[in-house]
Each structure stands twice: as structure tokens, then as C-alpha cells.
Amino acid sequence: MRAISYAAASEPVRPEELTGLDFHRDLADRYLAIEGLEARWIPIHREGLRPDKETALRLHHLLSLTRAVEESLDSAFRAGHIPGTAFFGRGNEASSVGSAACLRDEEWLVPMHRNCGAHLAKGHPPYSIMAHFFGRADGPSQGRDGNFHVGYRPKRITQLISHIGTMVPIAAGVAWSAKVRRNGQAVLTHIGDGGTSTGDFHEAMNFAAVQKLPLVVVIDNNQYAYKTPPSDQYACPTLALRAPGYGMPGFLIDGTDVLVVREVVSQALDRARRGGGPALIESVSMRLSGHSVYDRYADYADMEKLKLWERERDPVKRYDQFLVEYEVLTPEEIAASHARARAEAEAARDQALKCPFPDPGKVADGVFAE
Amino acid sequence: MSLITYREALSAALWEEMERDENVFLIGEDIGLGGGAFYVTKGFQQRFGRDRVVDAPLSEAGFTGAAIGAALTGMRPVVEYQFADFVTETFKMIVDFAAGNHYRRMGPVPIVFRLPAAALVSGGPYHSQNPEIWFFGTPGLKIAAPATAYDAKGMLKQAIRDDNPVIFIEYKKFYSYRPEDLPAPLRIEVPEGDYTVPFGQARTLREGEDLTLLTFGTTVLEALEAAQVLESEGVSVEVIDLRTLVPLDKEAILASVRKTGKLLILHEARKRGGVGGELAAIVAEEVFEHLDAPIRRVGAAESPVPLSPPLEKAYLPSTAKVVEALRELAAF
Incomplete structure (x- = not known):
């Protein structure tokens, strides 16, 4: 049974109905699907999103682990254990986990720097992430880089560079090789609201559409690009409206509901795997902490709005509530899952703090592949 | 073995590599349907299809990034820019992503960037530049600069098989030169089948005893002409074509300077920020005691590349300028 479906869609939305969208209010029980030039609101029937117990536990573990890993990293x-700075994705857990959990093992993930949950969902071990953040020898980059710039090749997760926007063309290239190899794989990438303003984003979306690539692009619109709000970033009511301009379907969803994210992304991935081409999904959340650990959020953010989202759209709390309300898990099972995640994150952190630093004598090793 | 043009040599290398390895593919603007701005890939799309000879939208950053993404998954893309100058659209892709990737322990990026470069009859500021100056300081990039048809074919094959990103500089000026019009040291027969030219091995175009003239790219022509002039004046000039800038054949450079004791460095790019500065520094650091004269450099004027013929001529290094520098060095 598919609760979210085009069959249940509303009449086409007139463009003026989209102006002045309030993401908190307007995405509460529906999402927007744009196909061709038609946009429709699709109602969400939560009962239909109810996962089986095993899936529910897995998603819960990943959401909770994401929060716990980032909190451990923050502390x-x-x-003083993290050299440089640190960027976290608090508030983004559902978008990261719900999307990457749809990927198959052999498929590639091209994440950005706030997608800790996507790393975990794809199988990047917390110890490896921690060792990387601490600049230690066991991190995948062996101390050469920091933050979620890291990739994890054993699980087909790419690295990224700080130049936001750059990774969308790279993701398109990964999808291009899947297409010419005809291996039936799709590629998932994430980009932020700020990243959509770059030329690279446009070049990649255009290329993906022209080449009909198996690529799903999730825009994690966390309503701030460093200190810049959406109103200074773009003028369209939703970034999903760019999709028909490129010649691909677009979606605007509540990115704090892991089940909605999972549903829409899995449909888009399936379509891509079948040769249906790329899709653009704007997944809205709220960045619940500063841009980086050095950022003073209160200097520029609308703190009332932030508190509202924290209260009502915290992805971890939301999923807890759903599971209880729909009687998928008991409060005891949920508490135990949180405790397990916390323990796993802390054990990984303690172990990573014991890992040696890389050998300074090898500073210039590995510049070239032999 | 036959005498073919530089362009034919490049085409042969690409064709043979595509036949050899199905992971090799070409991407760039107008390369398929149109055969490329300089017709290096004419007829390729008919043979290899649209999936392996990809006509990209006008978006250098986009298709360069896509090629890098494909390389991450084991493909071996060869990216063509219509003119080397347009590679500036793609710096973050090449310099920040591809170059550092292996160092960051994120795997090899086997990719070739083909850059038709340097001056060619009033190309003006955006169709004439020497791109090595932008990449030479970036760790992780190899830089090849073939000056002969033999090297063009063998080095392009080597670049495609290399697991590292390679900046492959092609000289537009050489594309159409008829082999019979070239000076003897550059008139090298090209094998029909497979061969590669290893990177990091300079070629001595002309042996000499009194002076070393280091060069690469288009200025091999001026170097050989000037050496001929000096020979008629009783001065023996050794001319070395570096062929690759990264890796650099330091041993060949140092051995020649140890022998002659005098060094002139010549390249089409400007002296400031040019590769010649680094070459001079290496020689000064490592074989200073063998030098009998100050190191000299000849390069372009310190300006953007001008278009109007008299300005362009004044901008570029000429045989006359090289002869003058050689004479001064010989007399020192």
C-alpha cells in the first residue's frame, strides 16, 4: 500500500498559491510534486508510512546514532580534540538518514558536509569518522583532511571539497558511469540551499537532464547558508520549481520527517534505476546549531523561528513520537535504542582518542598514485 | 613507421587507446558530431558512439566535474577543452578536487585534460595562453608538453594509462605542421602500433658542449634555430626538450649544466611565474659550483597576450632574442 501517491494528489496548484510558502505550516501533512509544468500537493497519510519493526529500529538507531556521534564530536x-573547525548537521538527521538508507550497498553516495547521517546509513563506521575528525592515522584520509570532507570508499561514499556546488557535477559523473555501464545503479547526492546558487549546480543539473542520468539530488534546505537566509539566496518560492526548467521532476518535502524523506527519495531512486532520469528534491529542515562550532548563531538568526522548529521539527524527537503514536515501538524500546546509540558513539570516540597521529615523516607521501 | 602530423599522432593515440580499453571515453564541446575545434576527434563518434564520445553542453566546470566523478569509479576520461584558456572555468575541479584526491587517501583519479595551448596567429588574450603556469605549483598533477608527433602519440597514451590527473598541453601551432617542414631533430617517424613515452625523461634535441638551452613546447623551434646560428659562430649549444614538467627530469638538466657550465632557459610563457624560475632555482641550488655564468631566461613580455600582429610578435620570444641571450652567455 502506498499512502503517498499521485492518485491521491490534489488539483494542480496555481503558481500564485506557492508564493509566501511557510515551510513549517505548509509541509506539515503534505508535500509538493512537480511533473512537467504541473505542481500538485500530495497528502501524507502517516498510517501508510508505518515501517515494519525491523526497519523502524534500524532507522531509529541511525537517527539516534547521528545525533550521538555529532554530540560526541561537539564535546x-x-x-580540544578536533584540529581546525567542525561543521555539524543537527536538524538534518532525517534528510540524511531517510535518503541514504534507500541506497543499495553497491550504489554511490555523494554527500555534503552536514550529512553525518548519510555516512552512517551507508555504513561508514563511527570509529573511522571520529578518528578522521581528530586528525588521527586511522581516519580514511590519515590526517590529510578534516570534517565530512572525507569519503569512505569501502562503502562507496565520496569525499568532497569545501567549494560548495562542486560536488553536484562530480555526482553527475558518478551517475554517468552507472548509465554507460548499464548496471542499474542510481546515485544520491546532497547539496545545501546556498549551493544551489553556484554555477556548478546549474551545470550539473543541466548535464544530468540532457544525459538522463540516474541521479537524485537532495537539496538540504536548512534555511541558512552560513549566515544568509533563503530570502537573500534565491527568489523562487521553492527551489523545486527549478526542476521543470531543467527538464526533470521536482519535489518539496518536509526534511525533518524521516519516513517522508525515505518514501520520496526511494521513489525517485527507483525511477532513476529504471532509466527515468534525474530528480530534484528540496528537503526542508532547520539548522539547529551554528554554521560551525565557532559561529554565533544568535547574532543573525531568527531565534523564535529556530525555537519553533526545534520544538516541533526536531527529526529525532519527531520520529520517537511517531513510533509511539503508531505503536511501532514502545517507549522502553526507544529509550534502549537511544542508549545503545549513545554507548556506540562514546565507545568510538574513546577508541579514536587512543589512535595515534599520522607520522610527520610521511607528510609528502602519496601525492601521486604509483 | 611514418612521418605524420602532430594532430594525426594525437588522433591515433586516442583511437588506439579507445580500442584497447573500453573505460576510456572522451568528453568535451563539439568533439563528437563536430569532430572537435581542431578536428582531433573527427570520425570518433561514428566509430565509438555517443556514450564514449560525449558532446557536452557549454559548461567546462560541469563536464570536467562529471569526468572526475566518472574517474572516481574507474573510468578513464579524456577531457578536451576547445582552447587551453577555458580551463580557468574549471580550476576548483582540477586543482582542489582531482589534484589532491590521492594525497587525501581518496583513491586515484585517472584522467587526462587536453589543453590546446599557446599562441597561434593573433589568437588574442583568451586563445593563446600557456596554462602550465597555473598548474605547476599544485601537487598531484602531472604536466606533459609534447613538442613532436612522436611524443604527442606516445605521451598521450602514457597519460591515459597513468592513474593520476594529467594536464596534457598540446600546441595548436604544431597540429598542422608538415613533418617535412620541421627541423631534423623534430622530424621523428611515428610507429603505427602501440608505444608509450615515459614521463620524466627529457629529450636532447641537439648535443653541445658550450651552453645548455632548456626548453619545452613551441619554443623548441626557436631554440633549434638559435643553436644553428650559434654553431655558425663556433659555439656549441645543447638543446634539451623537457617533454614533461611534472615529473621533471632533473638529472638530465643537472648533467647537461655540469658539462657546459652555462644555462639559458627558454619558454613561451612569461618569465615571472613561469616554470623557468623553478628550473633556475634547482640548478642554482644543486650545481652552482659548475656554473660559469649567471643563469639566463627568455620568455614572453610581462603582459597579457596581445592580438594585433606587431604586438603579438613583440610579446613572444623570438629566435633573435634567444640568439642575443646565447651570445651574451657565450661571451661571459
Whole structure:
């Protein structure tokens, strides 16, 4: 049974109905699907999104682990264990987990720097992430880089560079090789609201559409690009409206509901795997912490709005509530899952803090592949 | 073995590599249907299809990034820019992503960037530049600069088989030169089948005893002409074509300077920020005691590349300028 479906869609939305969208209010029980020039609101029937117990536990573990890993990293930063700076994705957990959990093992993930949950969902071990953040020898980059710039090749997760926007063309290239190899794989990438303003984003979307690539692009619109709100970033009511201009379907969804994210992304991935081409999904959340650990959020953010989202759209709390309300898990099972995630993150952190630093004598090793 | 043009040599290398390895593919603007701005890939799309000879939208950053993404998954893309100058659209892709990727322990990026470069009859500021100056300081990039048809074919094959990103500089000026019009040291027969030219091995175009003239790219022509002039004046000039800038054949450079004791460095790019500065520094650091004269450099004027013929002529290094520098060095 598919609760979210075109069959249940409303009449086409007139463009003027989209002006002045309030993401908190307008995405509460529906999402927007744009196909061709027609946009429709699709109602969400939560009962239909109810996962089986095993899936529910897995998603819960991943959401909770994402929160726990980032909180452990944050406290490790405060204790002086992270060189440089650190960027986290608090508030973005559902978008990261719900999307990457749809990927098959052999498929590639091209994440951005706030997608800790996507790394975990794809199988990047917390110890490896922690060792990387601490600049230690066991991190995948062996101390050469920091933050979620890291990839994890054993699980087909690419690295990224700080130049936001750059990764969308790279993701298109990964999807291009899947297409010419005809291996039936799709590629998932994430980009932020700020990243959509770059030329690279446009070049990649255009290329993906022209080449009909198996690529699903999730825009994690967390309503701030460093200190810049959407109103200074773009003028369209939703970034999903760009999709028909490129010649691909677009979606605007509540990115704080892991089940909605999972549903829409899995449909888009399936379509891509079948040769249906790329899709653009704007997944809205709220960045619940500063841009980086050094950022003073209160200097520029609308703190009332932020508190509202924190209260009502915290992805971890939301999923807890759903599971209880729909009687998928008991409060005891949920508490136990949180405790497990916390313990796993802390064990990984403690172990990573014991990992040696890389050998300074090898500073210039590995510049070239032999 | 036959005498073919530089363009034919490049085409042969690409064709043979595509026949050899199905992971090799070409991407760029107008390369398929149109055969490329300089017709290096004419007829390729008919043979290899649209999936392997990809006509990209006008978006250098986009298709360069896509090629890098494909390389991450084991493909071996060869990216063509219509003119080397347009590679500036793609710096973040090449310099920040591809170059550092292996160092960051994120795997090899086997990719070739083909850059038709340097001056060619009033190309003006955006169709005439020497791109090596932008990449030479970036760790992780190899830089090849073939000056002969033999090297063009063998080095392009080598670049495609290399697991690292390679900046492959092609000289537009050489594309159409008829082999019979070239000076003897550049008139090298090209094998019909497979061969590669290893990177990091300079070629001595002319042996000499009194002076070393280091060069690469278009200025091999001026170097050989000037050496001929000096020979008629009783001065023996050794002319070395570096062929690759990264890796650099330091041993060949140092050995020649140890022998002659005098060094002139010549390249089409400007002296400031040019590769010659680094070459001079290496020689000064490592074989200073063998030098009998100050190191000299000849390069372009310190300006953007001008278009109007008299300005362009004044901008570029000429045989006359090289002869003058050689004479001064010989007399020192």
C-alpha cells in the first residue's frame, strides 16, 4: 500500500498559491510534486508510512546514532580534540538518514558536509569518522583532511571539497558511469540551499537532464547558508520549481520527517534505476546549531523561528513520537535504542582518542598514485 | 613507421587507446558530431558512439566535474577543452578536487585534460595562453608538453594509462605542421602500433658542449634555430626538450649544466611565474659550483597576450632574442 501517491494528489496548484510558502505550516501533512509544468500537493497519510519493526529500529538507531556521534564530536571539539573547525548537521538527521538508507550497498553516495547521517546509513563506521575528525592515522584520509570532507570508499561514499556546488557535477559523473555501464545503479547526492546558487549546480543539473542520468539530488534546505537566509539566496518560492526548467521532476518535502524523506527519495531512486532520469528534491529542515562550532548563531538568526522548529521539527524527537503514536515501538524500546546509540558513539570516540597521529615523516607521501 | 602530423599522432593515440580499453571515453564541446575545434576527434563518434564520445553542453566546470566523478569509479576520461584558456572555468575541479584526491587517501583519479595551448596567429588574450603556469605549483598533477608527433602519440597514451590527473598541453601551432617542414631533430617517424613515452625523461634535441638551452613546447623551434646560428659562430649549444614538467627530469638538466657550465632557459610563457624560475632555482641550488655564468631566461613580455600582429610578435620570444641571450652567455 502506498499512502503517498499521485492518485491521491490534489488539483494542480496555481503558481500564485506557492508564493509566501511557510515551510513549517505548509509541509506539515503534505508535500509538493512537480511533473512537467504541473505542481500538485500530495497528502501524507502517516498510517501508510508505518515501517515494519525491523526497519523502524534500524532507522531509529541511525537517527539516534547521528545525533550521538555529532554530540560526541561537539564535546570532543570543546575539549580540544578536533584540529581546525567542525561543521555539524543537527536538524538534518532525517534528510540524511531517510535518503541514504534507500541506497543499495553497491550504489554511490555523494554527500555534503552536514550529512553525518548519510555516512552512517551507508555504513561508514563511527570509529573511522571520529578518528578522521581528530586528525588521527586511522581516519580514511590519515590526517590529510578534516570534517565530512572525507569519503569512505569501502562503502562507496565520496569525499568532497569545501567549494560548495562542486560536488553536484562530480555526482553527475558518478551517475554517468552507472548509465554507460548499464548496471542499474542510481546515485544520491546532497547539496545545501546556498549551493544551489553556484554555477556548478546549474551545470550539473543541466548535464544530468540532457544525459538522463540516474541521479537524485537532495537539496538540504536548512534555511541558512552560513549566515544568509533563503530570502537573500534565491527568489523562487521553492527551489523545486527549478526542476521543470531543467527538464526533470521536482519535489518539496518536509526534511525533518524521516519516513517522508525515505518514501520520496526511494521513489525517485527507483525511477532513476529504471532509466527515468534525474530528480530534484528540496528537503526542508532547520539548522539547529551554528554554521560551525565557532559561529554565533544568535547574532543573525531568527531565534523564535529556530525555537519553533526545534520544538516541533526536531527529526529525532519527531520520529520517537511517531513510533509511539503508531505503536511501532514502545517507549522502553526507544529509550534502549537511544542508549545503545549513545554507548556506540562514546565507545568510538574513546577508541579514536587512543589512535595515534599520522607520522610527520610521511607528510609528502602519496601525492601521486604509483 | 611514418612521418605524420602532430594532430594525426594525437588522433591515433586516442583511437588506439579507445580500442584497447573500453573505460576510456572522451568528453568535451563539439568533439563528437563536430569532430572537435581542431578536428582531433573527427570520425570518433561514428566509430565509438555517443556514450564514449560525449558532446557536452557549454559548461567546462560541469563536464570536467562529471569526468572526475566518472574517474572516481574507474573510468578513464579524456577531457578536451576547445582552447587551453577555458580551463580557468574549471580550476576548483582540477586543482582542489582531482589534484589532491590521492594525497587525501581518496583513491586515484585517472584522467587526462587536453589543453590546446599557446599562441597561434593573433589568437588574442583568451586563445593563446600557456596554462602550465597555473598548474605547476599544485601537487598531484602531472604536466606533459609534447613538442613532436612522436611524443604527442606516445605521451598521450602514457597519460591515459597513468592513474593520476594529467594536464596534457598540446600546441595548436604544431597540429598542422608538415613533418617535412620541421627541423631534423623534430622530424621523428611515428610507429603505427602501440608505444608509450615515459614521463620524466627529457629529450636532447641537439648535443653541445658550450651552453645548455632548456626548453619545452613551441619554443623548441626557436631554440633549434638559435643553436644553428650559434654553431655558425663556433659555439656549441645543447638543446634539451623537457617533454614533461611534472615529473621533471632533473638529472638530465643537472648533467647537461655540469658539462657546459652555462644555462639559458627558454619558454613561451612569461618569465615571472613561469616554470623557468623553478628550473633556475634547482640548478642554482644543486650545481652552482659548475656554473660559469649567471643563469639566463627568455620568455614572453610581462603582459597579457596581445592580438594585433606587431604586438603579438613583440610579446613572444623570438629566435633573435634567444640568439642575443646565447651570445651574451657565450661571451661571459
